[in-house]
């Protein structure tokens with residue numbers, strides 16, 4: 001095996017043949033750079049994303065770092081046998097044919113003699129599929145608890161408005177889908193086992209979902225949280241997890257995200273067999289929303305003109321937008337963000353409402369197909385939450401109120417001959433926000 005200090009082979013973009021040299025062992029940041037490039041130029045971004053050589057470098061990197069391989073790796077003394085699993089999603093007819101015969105594409109990588117072998121190695125024939133582990137079987141058994149969530153009609157002048165009630169998910173938020181799916185996929189690929197410690201930065205919903213699912217399958221989980229977390233979430237996490245890491249220093253944007261990520265890095269460096277689920281860049285989160293959240297929407301609507309989605313890691317909007325654009329080609333996807341978040345280029349500012357917004361541009365954003373963006377002040381979010389409760393009977397969290405406020409702001413732009421059908425996602429319930437957006441003393445402090 002080559003070691004981390006030795007430079008591995010380049011990555012090659014399939015559609016345009018551009019090559020990019022990974023810095024030291026294909027670090028995650030250079031992988032992201034490559035990944036961004038690939039997604040930008042690829043017309044089929046969810047097909048197997050790399051050529052065999054690219055796979056080889058990626059295989060080495062991911063094996064070495066035990067992180068998120070889309071590849072299954074088997075090792076003998078001198079070589080790495082890997083199989084690359086095409087992911088779900090739209091496939092060209094040619095590739096569908098190519099992959100129809102087998103669900104995996106395999107390649108052979110000899111790290112020592114890669115240069116020569118790439119010229120001479122015959123086409124690989126081995127199909128590798130890691131055996132199902134106890135962990136992956138246990139996770140599969142949990143699959144039925146993720147039931148479809150309802151779409152309820154609301155009263156709104158000039159449109160047929162629907163809310164998708166994601167708080168009906170078993171642990172209470174839209175993040176149940178990505179948390180479950182990330183663990184399931186990681187276990188299927190052999191990246192985590194019963195001894196793994198899961199580490200993640202989350203200010204609430206993702207942490208509670210991960211805490212529940214890891215608890216159910218007997219994994220250790222350390223959430224990294226910050227002072228913006230709702231008190232009820234924090235006590236939930238402290239009850240269910242053996243340890244919780246709380247940061248209290250703001251980063252240079254006034255938020256806590258960068259500080260939390262630093263803490264995640266430190267924990268992963270010191271805890272053996274630790275695994276960072278990395279919700280900010282994990283493509284399994286996109287797949288969860290592509291298959292589950294958006295799948296349900298496609299099954300429930302004959303036509304849909306607008307969908308409003310609050311953004312933080314962009315996993316939801318990436319998965320949902322891709323699937324909905326395939327199913328409803330004329331749909332407009334509207335990204336919703338809070339003032340003070342920098343996701344869509346706004347100036348950074350202190351924010352108070354957790355769930356949406358970010359102090360970094362999330363890597364998954366490049367996979368989203370967004371037509372327009374609405375940025376909402378936090379005071380408007382609070383007013384929208386209260387309006388949803390008192391006029392529509394929906395007791396929802398901050399990002400749902402923000403999405404509703406965005407629908408109202410955007411309504412004058414929805415011009416057309418027919419009355420539009422509009423959907424917005426209600427990512428979580430109002431209970432954790434009782435002391436904040438539902439407290440009039442607290443909301444008067446918002447600018």
Ligand SMILES: Cc1ncc(COP(=O)(O)O)c(C=O)c1O
Pocket residue numbers: 173175204205206310311312313314315316317354355356397398399400427428
């Ligand atoms: C309440 C709430 N709304 C919206 C979002 C945004 O979802 P995503 O991170 O997929 O962009 C989150 C994410 O944590 C959330 O907790």
